[in-house]
Amino acid sequence: MTAKPKIVVGLGTCGIAAGGREIYNAIEKALTENNIDAELTQTGCIGACENEVLVDIAKPGQPRISYGKVTEEKIGEVVTNHLLHDKIDREFALGKIGEGELSAEYDDLPYFFTDLPFYEKQVRLCLRNCGFINPEKIDEYVERDGYQALKQVITEMKPEEVVEVIKSSGLRGRGGGGFSTGMKWQFTMNAVGDKKYVVCNADEGDPGAFMDRSILEGDPHSVMEGMAIAGYAVGADEGYIYCRAEYPLAVNRLKMAIEQAKEKNFLGDNIFGTDFSFNLKVKEGAGAFVCGEETALLMSIEGKRGMPRPRPPFPANEGLFGKPTCLNNVETFANVPVVILDGPEKFASIGTEGSKGTKVFALTGSINRTGLAEVPMGITLEEVVYDVAGGIIDDGKFKAVQAGGPSGGCIPEDLLHLPIDYDSLTEAGAMMGSGGLVVMGEDTCMVDIARYFLSFTQIESCGKCTPCREGTKRMLEILERIVAGEGKPDDIEKLKTLGEAISATALCGLGQTAPNPVLTTLRYFQEEYEQHIFDKRCVAGICVDLMFYLIDAELCNGCGRCRKACPVSAISGDKKEVHVIDKETCIKCGVCVEKCKQEAISLQS
Amino acid sequence: MKAENDLNYAAIDNIYDTWKSQKGALIPMLQEMQEEFGYLPRTALEYLAKKLHQPISQIYGVCTFYSQFHLKPRGKHIIRVCQGTACHVRGIAKIATALEEELEVPVGDTTEDLLFTYESVACVGCCGLAPVMMIDDVTYGRLNAAAVPDILKKYEGGEGNDS
Numbered sequence: 007m008t009a010k011p012k013i014v015v016g017l018g019t020c021g022i023a024a025g026g027r028e029i030y031n032a033i034e035k036a037l038t039e040n041n042i043d044a045e046l047t048q049t050g051c052i053g054a055c056e057n058e059v060l061v062d063i064a065k066p067g068q069p070r071i072s073y074g075k076v077t078e079e080k081i082g083e084v085v086t087n088h089l090l091h092d093k094i095d096r097e098f099a100l101g102k103i104g105e106g107e108l109s110a111e112y113d114d115l116p117y118f119f120t121d122l123p124f125y126e127k128q129v130r131l132c133l134r135n136c137g138f139i140n141p142e143k144i145d146e147y148v149e150r151d152g153y154q155a156l157k158q159v160i161t162e163m164k165p166e167e168v169v170e171v172i173k174s175s176g177l178r179g180r181g182g183g184g185f186s187t188g189m190k191w192q193f194t195m196n197a198v199g200d201k202k203y204v205v206c207n208a209d210e211g212d213p214g215a216f217m218d219r220s221i222l223e224g225d226p227h228s229v230m231e232g233m234a235i236a237g238y239a240v241g242a243d244e245g246y247i248y249c250r251a252e253y254p255l256a257v258n259r260l261k262m263a264i265e266q267a268k269e270k271n272f273l274g275d276n277i278f279g280t281d282f283s284f285n286l287k288v289k290e291g292a293g294a295f296v297c298g299e300e301t302a303l304l305m306s307i308e309g310k311r312g313m314p315r316p317r318p319p320f321p322a323n324e325g326l327f328g329k330p331t332c333l334n335n336v337e338t339f340a341n342v343p344v345v346i347l348d349g350p351e352k353f354a355s356i357g358t359e360g361s362k363g364t365k366v367f368a369l370t371g372s373i374n375r376t377g378l379a380e381v382p383m384g385i386t387l388e389e390v391v392y393d394v395a396g397g398i399i400d401d402g403k404f405k406a407v408q409a410g411g412p413s414g415g416c417i418p419e420d421l422l423h424l425p426i427d428y429d430s431l432t433e434a435g436a437m438m439g440s441g442g443l444v445v446m447g448e449d450t451c452m453v454d455i456a457r458y459f460l461s462f463t464q465i466e467s468c469g470k471c472t473p474c475r476e477g478t479k480r481m482l483e484i485l486e487r488i489v490a491g492e493g494k495p496d497d498i499e500k501l502k503t504l505g506e507a508i509s510a511t512a513l514c515g516l517g518q519t520a521p522n523p524v525l526t527t528l529r530y531f532q533e534e535y536e537q538h539i540f541d542k543r544c545v546a547g548i549c550v551d552l553m554f555y556l557i558d559a560e561l562c563n564g565c566g567r568c569r570k571a572c573p574v575s576a577i578s579g580d581k582k583e584v585h586v587i588d589k590e591t592c593i594k595c596g597v598c599v600e601k602c603k604q605e606a607i608s609l610q611s
Numbered sequence: 612m613k614a615e616n617d618l619n620y621a622a623i624d625n626i627y628d629t630w631k632s633q634k635g636a637l638i639p640m641l642q643e644m645q646e647e648f649g650y651l652p653r654t655a656l657e658y659l660a661k662k663l664h665q666p667i668s669q670i671y672g673v674c675t676f677y678s679q680f681h682l683k684p685r686g687k688h689i690i691r692v693c694q695g696t697a698c699h700v701r702g703i704a705k706i707a708t709a710l711e712e713e714l715e716v717p718v719g720d721t722t723e724d725l726l727f728t729y730e731s732v733a734c735v736g737c738c739g740l741a742p743v744m745m746i747d748d749v750t751y752g753r754l755n756a757a758a759v760p761d762i763l764k765k766y767e768g769g770e771g772n773d774s
């Protein structure tokens with residue numbers, strides 16, 4: 007359609023962090039200098055974080071070429087070569103998108119979404135627009151069927167019918183719990199109240215997860231459209247998006263999107279000329295993990311300390327300001343327009359018996375291809391780790407994958423054949439969670455990981471209930487002494503007893519799931535705990551207190567630099583002779599390693 | 612601290628007026644006040660409490676609950692190292708050690724010259740580029756410890772917003 011060539015720069019938070027703005031400016035400069043008339047625009051995250059900064063260039067009638075890992079120095083050349091000389095720089099080109107004529111010389115360029123291993127197994131429903139549209143321009147969303155689902159719903163369907171469609175699609179909440187979205191809408195629809203609300207949970211507190219951020223930054227309208235449809239179904243005329251303050255770009259794009267949607271009357275009063283009205287506001291969080299929990303989140307919107315309260319009553323009956331409230335996650339809402347437009351049957355045809363559709367995962371850790379991937383439910387963990395994410399970096403060996411963040415667990419190699427769905431992950435002691443998958447290689451210490459997660463939940467515990475406030479603290483103390491080499495023989499038993507007690511008695515999901523990382527690592531990696539406690543060894547080489555410095559006799563030339571630098575005189579040896587470190591005296595400060603020019607000193611476990 | 616006596620009360624009045632008609636607006640009011648003063652001075656909170664007819668204890672409770680609010684003055688630039696899982700697995704500990712050495716203050720503190728406040732954050736959502744830190748609104752990804760001093764230098768000689 008565009009007669010001008012189009013250049014699109016990926017400017018999500020990760021694109022910007024990788025230097026996207028500088029690239030954008032460099033392209034602008036190259037265009038002016040060479041008098042090229044082209045449209046330069048931006049888009050959200052396409053998911054291939056490993057290849058940031060990403061730039062796509064399309065000439066009219068030609069497929070769009072995606073370039074990755076471009077540099078500020080080279081990008082000008084890449085652009086001019088492509089636009090003026092039809093030359094594609096193979097150093098940066100990743101693949102082509104769409105059809106069109108291209109010189110035969112480039113026939114071998116892979117198709118981005120079907121040929122590149124990262125995308126081959128993906129099915130992009132939620133992320134359908136991410137990386138394609140400029141999120142700051144509503145017209146680009148509308149061009150791709152944006153707000154058509156809303157129109158269809160409010161002009162042709164009754165609220166009960168909408169609820170029925172969502173129910174029959176099998177869509178379950180993507181925020182962690184996996185509750186049936188249709189059921190939740192039905193409860194809110196049936197609840198009695200003069201006023202009702204729709205709330206979107208965009209708190210995304212799990213460290214290692216960034217799916218919701220990418221959707222909000224890359225395609226904010228899809229979430230807003232889903233919310234408006236929910237509003238129609240449950241009978242609400244007002245909605246809030248609760249977004250964590252750590253996501254400034256997402257907040258800005260949402261605010262911009264709301265203004266634009268109001269102008270077009272997709273939000274506001276009498277939408278599409280009907281008597282349905284719906285208004286949206288953005289609320290910024292203020293940095294508290296527990297505010298991701300629904301009742302705490304509602305408290306926080308009300309301007310109070312975000313402390314959870316016991317349920318029932320559920321928000322569907324008594325939510326924001328005491329009114330019936332339909333609360334869903336970002337990704338859940340983003341799925342809604344797809345369900346309506348494609349029909350519930352098509353949605354339900356993807357996935358497994360109990361889990362329908364797709365799930366977006368944030369793939370991170372020790373893997374070759376980090377990024378955002380949307381895969382069909384039921385795909386195995388193995389396919390995700392090896393086929394999509396490209397396996398462990400530096401040909402390392404896989405050890406575990408952590409799913410579900412601080413509430414989830416670590417899954418070992420022999421369970422990699424598990425299909426990804428709500429139920430099998432829960433059975434393995436982990437959980438779907440919000441969708442963070444952190445892959446860990448042999449150089450990760452499982453005891454340290456358990457300690458890491460527990461210290462996170464311990465700090466974030468709101469302090470309201472005793473099992474969580476005190477229990478997690480006791481567990482953390484035990485883990486801290488184990489990694490410090492002071493573990494006691496009955497520590498493993500103690501951890502299990504405490505963990506199970508906290509799971510059973512804590513007030514909210516935070517406490518109930520806090521022991522999961524410890525319990526799963528105990529279940530699958532108990533021998534590693536035993537090595538720490540009984541042999542005082544950390545095989546992964548992470549727990550410094552269990553390690554010692556050793557001078558390699560082959561490499562040491564007896565220069566004496568380390569001996570002089572050691573603050574506690576733990577190193578001895580004559581000039582030109584091999585030196586040794588006294589393990590008892592050594593305080594493991596590591597100064598000797600820095601001083602040694604022979605690289606003869608290293609940490610050993 | 613002496614600044615507390617000549618607080619800009621008009622600014623608080625303005626913030627209060629913008630938000631007073633909205634339900635549950637305490638948090639955005641505090642956010643804007645912090646934007647104005649850099650932190651939340653006690654006198655400012657007392658003044659707001661009077662206007663809201665709320666006990667100061669309730670407001671204080673909200674301030675201390677959320678990690679975003681600060682009751683003490685802060686540095687000109689805010690450094691946030693990511694403590695998220697991806698960053699943990701990809702070695703953020705080494706970056707943190709390097710920062711501590713350069714800044715000579717522990718996490719949670721401000722350097723003596725009030726140039727930097729050194730904090731940690733749960734995850735900045737750039738896990739694909741781990742390990743990650745933020746200085747003000749700029750995110751630095753794919754870090755290694757050796758790069759830390761150079762990054763800090765950009766902020767030491769006056770402005771640091773060139774990147």
Ligand SMILES: Cc1cc2nc3c(=O)[nH]c(=O)nc-3n(C[C@H](O)[C@H](O)[C@H](O)COP(=O)(O)O)c2cc1C
Nearest residue numbers: 179180181207210211298299300334335338515516
């Ligand atoms: C400690 C804790 C943190 C949570 N954090 C989030 C979060 O960051 N995002 C989210 O969508 N749901 C989170 N949840 C789940 C919500 O309570 C709620 O179940 C969910 O938002 C409902 O939406 P859904 O049905 O669409 O999944 C959290 C729950 C707990 C217990």
Ligand code: FES
Nearest residue numbers: 693695698737738
């Ligand atoms: S874990 Fe560091 S950015 Fe997410």
